[in-house]
Amino acid sequence: MKPYSLARRLVIAVLLVELLSAVAITGLALGYERYTQFHAFDIMLRGRAYSLLGAVQDAEDAGDNLMLDGTERSLPTKDIYQVTDAGGRILGRSTNWLGLGNGALKVNGDGIFRTRINGEHYRAIQVHGVRIVDPGDKGGGIPRHVTVVYGSETEHVWDVITDAVEFYAMASLLLLAISGVLMFWLLNRGLEPLRELAAAASVVSVDSWEFTPSEQAQGIKELAPLTGALEMVLHGLKRSFQQQHQFVSDAAHELKTAVAVAKSSVQLLTMRHRTAMEYEAGLERCQADCERMEEIVAKMLTLARVESQEESKPAPHATRFLDCVRAAGEQLATVAQEKGMQISISGEDAAVVNASAEQLQLLCSNLILNALQHSTEGAEVRAVVQARGNSVELRVEDDGSGIEPEMLAHVFDRFYRSDPSRSRKTGGTGLGLAICKAIAARARGNIEIASELGRGTVVTVHFPASTDG
Amino acid sequence: MRVLLIEDERRLAENVATALRDGPGFAVDCAEDGLMGLDLAGNQCYDLIVLDLMLPKLDGLALLKKIRAKGDRTSVLILTAKGEANSIVELLNAGADDYLSKPFDLGELIARAKALIRRGKGVADPVLRLADLELNTVEQTVHRSGKSVELSPMEYRILEYLIHRPRVIVSKRELLEHLYDYNWEHHSNVIEAHVSNLRRKLDAASQLPSIETLRGRGYRMVVDRQESQ
Numbered sequence: 001m002k003p004y005s006l007a008r009r010l011v012i013a014v015l016l017v018e019l020l021s022a023v024a025i026t027g028l029a030l031g032y033e034r035y036t037q038f039h040a041f042d043i044m045l046r047g048r049a050y051s052l053l054g055a056v057q058d059a060e061d062a063g064d065n066l067m068l069d070g071t072e073r074s075l076p077t078k079d080i081y082q083v084t085d086a087g088g089r090i091l092g093r094s095t096n097w098l099g100l101g102n103g104a105l106k107v108n109g110d111g112i113f114r115t116r117i118n119g120e121h122y123r124a125i126q127v128h129g130v131r132i133v134d135p136g137d138k139g140g141g142i143p144r145h146v147t148v149v150y151g152s153e154t155e156h157v158w159d160v161i162t163d164a165v166e167f168y169a170m171a172s173l174l175l176l177a178i179s180g181v182l183m184f185w186l187l188n189r190g191l192e193p194l195r196e197l198a199a200a201a202s203v204v205s206v207d208s209w210e211f212t213p214s215e216q217a218q219g220i221k222e223l224a225p226l227t228g229a230l231e232m233v234l235h236g237l238k239r240s241f242q243q244q245h246q247f248v249s250d251a252a253h254e255l256k257t258a259v260a261v262a263k264s265s266v267q268l269l270t271m272r273h274r275t276a277m278e279y280e281a282g283l284e285r286c287q288a289d290c291e292r293m294e295e296i297v298a299k300m301l302t303l304a305r306v307e308s309q310e311e312s313k314p315a316p317h318a319t320r321f322l323d324c325v326r327a328a329g330e331q332l333a334t335v336a337q338e339k340g341m342q343i344s345i346s347g348e349d350a351a352v353v354n355a356s357a358e359q360l361q362l363l364c365s366n367l368i369l370n371a372l373q374h375s376t377e378g379a380e381v382r383a384v385v386q387a388r389g390n391s392v393e394l395r396v397e398d399d400g401s402g403i404e405p406e407m408l409a410h411v412f413d414r415f416y417r418s419d420p421s422r423s424r425k426t427g428g429t430g431l432g433l434a435i436c437k438a439i440a441a442r443a444r445g446n447i448e449i450a451s452e453l454g455r456g457t458v459v460t461v462h463f464p465a466s467t468d469g
Numbered sequence: 470m471r472v473l474l475i476e477d478e479r480r481l482a483e484n485v486a487t488a489l490r491d492g493p494g495f496a497v498d499c500a501e502d503g504l505m506g507l508d509l510a511g512n513q514c515y516d517l518i519v520l521d522l523m524l525p526k527l528d529g530l531a532l533l534k535k536i537r538a539k540g541d542r543t544s545v546l547i548l549t550a551k552g553e554a555n556s557i558v559e560l561l562n563a564g565a566d567d568y569l570s571k572p573f574d575l576g577e578l579i580a581r582a583k584a585l586i587r588r589g590k591g592v593a594d595p596v597l598r599l600a601d602l603e604l605n606t607v608e609q610t611v612h613r614s615g616k617s618v619e620l621s622p623m624e625y626r627i628l629e630y631l632i633h634r635p636r637v638i639v640s641k642r643e644l645l646e647h648l649y650d651y652n653w654e655h656h657s658n659v660i661e662a663h664v665s666n667l668r669r670k671l672d673a674a675s676q677l678p679s680i681e682t683l684r685g686r687g688y689r690m691v692v693d694r695q696e697s698q
Contacts, residue, residue: 253523256550257478260572264484267575271491289480 007187015180022172029168033161038123041157042112045125048075049150053129056083056091056146079152080122085131086145100124100149115151121158124151193217201230209238250415251300254429258296262289299431303414306359306438318352318466319360321392322385327357328364329383332372340377343368347385351392352466355443363439366432367396367459374400374457387465391445394461402453411449412437436461470586470630471496471514471647475506475532476521476548485519488575493583493609494622496650503527510536510543514646516586518545519578520565522556530563537564544585548573583607590633597632600692601675604632613674623648624667627660631680631690640687664688 052075075081075094082093082100098117107113111126127148132141196214204211211234213227269282322345329345336343353360364383371381375398382397403411415430433449436459440447445463472495476482479501486497498513500506503524510518510532518536522529533545547560547568560568566585569578583606587595597604603612609625611618620628626648631639641660645653648660664680671679681689 253550256571257481260548260550261478261480261484263572264481264488264575268484268488268491271488271575285480292480 007184007191010187011180011184014183015176018176018179022169022176025172026165026169030161030165033164037157037161038154041123041152041154042110042125045112045123045150045152046127048079048152049081049125049127049148050129051075052081052083052150053127053146053148056148057129057131076152079150080117080124081148081150084147084149086147091146100151114154117151121154122151123154123157124149193220193223197223197227197230204234206241209234209241247414254296254415255293258289258293262286262293265289296429296431299429299435302362303431303435303438306435306442317354319355319357320349321351321353321360321394321463322347322349324357324360325364325383325385325394327361328368331361331365332368335369336372336381339372339375341372341375342380343372343383344380345383347383347394348387351385351387353392353443353445353463354466355439355445355463359439359442363436363461364394364396366436367394367461370432370459371396371398371400371457374398374402376400388462390465392463392465394463396459397456399456402455402457403449403451404453405451408449408451412447470494470516470626471498471650472582473498473500473506473509473513473515473518473543475500475503475510475518475524475529477501477524478521481521485575485578488579489519489582492575492579493606494626495582496648496653498650501525503529503532507532507535509651510541511539513651514643515543516589516647517582518543519548519582520545521548522560523550530560533560533563533565542589544589546578546581546585592633597629599632599635599690601677602632602671602679604629611671613671613679616674618670618674620667620670621663623663624670627663627667628671631688635690635692638683638687638689644688 078096080094080097082097083091085091100115100117107126113124113126115122115124127150129146129148131144131146133144193214193216197217200211200213200217211231213223213230217223217227265282265286269279269286274282325345325347329343332343368381368383375381379399382395384395384397386393386395412433414434437447440461440463443463445461447462448460449457450460451457470493472489474482474486474489474497476485476499482499482501486499489495489497495517498509498515500509504526506518506520506524507527520529520533524532527535529547533547536543536545544566545564547565548571549556549560549568550571557568566588567581569581583595587593587606595606597606601614605611606629611620611625611628627644630644630647641657644664645657645660649656664682668680678691681691683689
């Protein structure tokens with residue numbers, strides 16, 4: 001979609017409304033002017049007609065042979081009039097009388113009618129009066145009905161009306177133009193905080209997450225939801241970006257170190273000539289280094305898979321937890337045997353959890369392996385599954401060396417090793433517990449760790465009990 | 470020359486230590502965490518500290534700042550897996566002399582270690598010269614009056630250390646501390662034999678004396694005829 005200017009749209013909309021009102025005002029003005037002007041005109045016409053009637057009544061001729069020639073009253077020369085008696089006899093008419101045109105029939109209640117004579121517009125009035133012929137008689141004279149038709153050109157009235165309308169129209173247009181310009185300027189000024197906000201948002205980058213909306217933008221109520229939303233989104237983005245960045249950085253560090261080990265092992269071999277036995281031992285070391293790299297990569301991928309991809313999948317169906325613990329125990333039996341340790345597994349067979357068997361087994365084997373790695377020879381690692389109300393609990397306990405309290409809070413962090421030298425000896429990658437935490441979180445469970453130096457460690461995992469089984 | 474290697478990745482530490490022992494014949498002490506490294510750096514004499522950054526207990530940068538605050542002038546070579554520009558600036562500003570990004574080349578590590586030790590002793594030329602004596606630290610060969618002198622690794626290391634400190638009396642203890650790792654006390658009897666062998670081989674190539682023994686005080690390189698008389 002083509003971008004458009006909100007300011008321009010608003011201005012155009014308001015100007016259109018203004019234009020409509022200007023047209024309406026001009027129309028109203030036209031009607032009003034026309035009404036008042038013609039009202040005044042009609043009064044004037046009536047006045048002139050009566051004055052003419054008066055002239056007829058005052059005529060000195062006592063008979064019916066009254067003739068008017070236009071000199072009786074000082075009437076405007078362009079006006080027309082005609083006086084007739086009841087019989088239709090013309091008693092007098094103006095010199096420029098040319099007939100009444102075809103408008104004569106449409107006489108309204110007031111006796112006003114419009115007509116067109118010789119191309120000119122006229123407005124005329126018809127007045128009936130009584131002329132007393134021969135007032136000197138005893139009987140008071142004979143009343144004679146006379147009709148006066150008096151008309152005047154309307155052109156100058158229309159001139160006045162159009163002048164007035166023109167004035168209104170021009171004034172409206174001028175106001176329209178002024179308000180348009182003013183509004184555009186005000187809108188631009190008013191939208192300034194929006195531009196400032198955009199500018200503040202545009203400088204945000206992965207290197208600088210600082211988002212500081214200007215004070216002006218912060219003070220605007222309408223922008224508050226936008227500012228708030230932006231701040232929240234940026235905060236979330238920053239956190240997830242930093243987490244990702246941290247993960248990539250940690251992973252890179254871990255891999256670089258692993259590669260450094262492998263590379264140095266190979267280079268050490270080539271530094272000088274060595275015996276076949278030395279080469280053999282060296283190659284074994286190289287192989288061990290490569291296997292370690294492989295393990296790190298595999299665990300990183302496992303963690304990534306548990307954490308991200310599987311989120312979209314529906315929760316797996318119910319799995320018997322104890323079976324997974326037993327499978328993990330069997331898997332690690334040889335490791336325990338080599339170290340001279342025991343794995344004891346107990347618990348309730350009926351405890352069922354909504355998680356994939358594969359992941360549960362991975363969780364258990366990670367926890368049991370950790371416990372084995374931190375225990376001394378002859379020790380016992382205990383894994384207990386118990387149903388507790390709405391949840392299922394797994395406890396993995398060892399009597400090993402324990403973890404220092406300040407390290408305890410970080411053991412679930414990726415690549416965190418409570419004691420690097422020790423865990424590297426045992427082949428830890430620092431990802432095992434992070435994977436456990438991700439698996440627990442995936443099944444809406446939680447994982448806790450408690451430890452006492454020299455006494456041992458207890459890892460407790462809680463899962464919501466499955467309702468399917 | 471004696472090197473302190475502070476690296477928590479055991480396999481890497483083993484490989485680097487072996488390379489430094491096998492190649493230039495340095496004595497190498499290893500520390501697995503920051504605190505152990507700080508302890509060794511404070512109590513022993515080293516010509517170079519090779520320091521990893523990500524260390525348990527005390528990280529490399531903090532350790533570096535601590536030893537520099539104590540006035541320790543030992544050259545420090547940092548091993549880092551970070552490789553970010555600002556952290557390198559921070560490292561150098563904190564008193565590091567050089568750095569290597571993991572994964573690094575063992576050959577490069579050795580060359581840089583040698584250069585740092587040389588620089589630490591105020592020498593820029595990898596070929597050390599004293600009177601008619603010439604010691605090539607790259608090829609690890611020794612010539613006297615133009616004639617090649619074949620030395621055992623230990624004899625070479627003794628000569629290399631002494632040649633860095635002409636005119637100065639180097640005690641047997643100092644020699645031991647710089648040529649052996651922290652088990653140096655076990656070697657105190659053999660050092661005299663090594664020095665005597667070294668002197669015999671050097672003197673065979675020239676009429677001039679080379680190493681003086683000052684009874685009860687130590688050894689001294691003879692710079693020229695005037696001083697020996």
